[in-house]
Amino acid sequence: MAIGLPMDNDTSCVGVICMAGDQPLKELRRNDVFERVVRSIPRLAHWLEGDPLHDVRPMAGAMDRYRRFVIDGEPVVAGLLAVGDAWACTNPTAGRGLPLGIAHAVALRDVAGQGLDDPYGLAVAFDAVTEGKFTPWYRNQIDRDHERVALMKAAIEGREPPKPDESNPMVQMQRKFMVAANFDPDVARAFLDVMSVQHLPHEVIARPGIIDKVIAASDGRRMPEEQGPSREELLALVS
Numbered sequence: 488m489a490i491g492l493p494m495d496n497d498t499s500c501v502g503v504i505c506m507a508g509d510q511p512l513k514e515l516r517r518n519d520v521f522e523r524v525v526r527s528i529p530r531l532a533h534w535l536e537g538d539p540l541h542d543v544r545p546m547a548g549a550m551d552r553y554r555r556f557v558i559d560g561e562p563v564v565a566g567l568l569a570v571g572d573a574w575a576c577t578n579p580t581a582g583r584g585l586p587l588g589i590a591h592a593v594a595l596r597d598v599a600g601q602g603l604d605d606p607y608g609l610a611v612a613f614d615a616v617t618e619g620k621f622t623p624w625y626r627n628q629i630d631r632d633h634e635r636v637a638l639m640k641a642a643i644e645g646r647e648p649p650k651p652d653e654s655n656p657m658v659q660m661q662r663k664f665m666v667a668a669n670f671d672p673d674v675a676r677a678f679l680d681v682m683s684v685q686h687l688p689h690e691v692i693a694r695p696g697i698i699d700k701v702i703a704a705s706d707g708r709r710m711p712e713e714q715g716p717s718r719e720e721l722l723a724l725v726s
């Protein structure tokens with residue numbers, strides 16, 4: 488996966504995200520290899536026209552983590568409330584950590600505003616808000632990551648992409664949703680509601696007419712992110 492991000496002060500950032508343990512792609516740490524690979528991705532190649540501020544910087548160790556201090560309805564500790572990344576984090580490619588963290592802090596303010604003299608009640612109340620409003624975003628990202636990891640592993644091992652997980656049709660619909668958002672303006676607006684962490688995917692897809700538009704606009708099309716080198720081409724580029 489590769490992304491281009493506009494940043495502050497007329498700067499931008501290009502990232503190539505690989506699976507941990509994908510040894511040949513470690514060569515991406517080299518500036519020349521990184522540039523070769525990014526130039527092979529049509530929608531990103533022009534991002535390299537700016538002046539680089541520094542060498543390629545590798546980053547590792549992004550992990551999925553979820554902490555809950557209420558088990559079977561009982562707080563295992565009172566007086567400790569985890570907010571933002573201290574509560575849960577996933578790999579940062581979805582760009583949801585800041586809006587979720589801010590909304591989570593606001594939720595804590597609201598719960599704490601009802602009184603701080605009952606640590607047990609506070610722990611239970613904040614857990615209920617967290618599980619109801621925020622944990623679904625964490626679970627959604629985990630589902631998406633599992634699907635993406637399965638696709639990446641298949642590519643690395645030279646296997647056919649795995650069949651869609653029929654036990655989780657929402658993940659498949661989300662993929663179509665992401666594709667369709669590139670072609671249909673109504674789907675694009677619905678998609679932005681998800682990207683800006685206003686509504687979960689299943690909520691916007693359930694809106695009248697959206698599912699038909701998703702199916703029509705995604706039919707036979709691919710994600711722009713899939714329009715890049717194949718695994719074989721990528722290995723040739725990094726060697």
Ligand SMILES: Cc1cc2nc3c(=O)[nH]c(=O)nc-3n(C[C@H](O)[C@H](O)[C@H](O)COP(=O)(O)OP(=O)(O)OC[C@H]3O[C@@H](n4cnc5c(N)ncnc54)[C@H](O)[C@@H]3O)c2cc1C
Binds near residue numbers: 572573584588
């Ligand atoms: C590479 C990368 C790219 C990202 N891109 C995006 C993005 O585009 N959009 C987005 O929304 N999110 C993004 N995120 C996620 C986002 O940065 C985090 O979700 C967000 O910063 C979490 O905020 P937080 O306040 O919970 O934790 P943090 O920002 O980690 O803040 C915790 C603070 O506590 C301090 N601290 C730790 N221990 C102690 C201690 N013992 N005593 C005192 N202070 C302590 C730390 O130094 C830190 O300043 C990205 C994350 C990474 C790693």
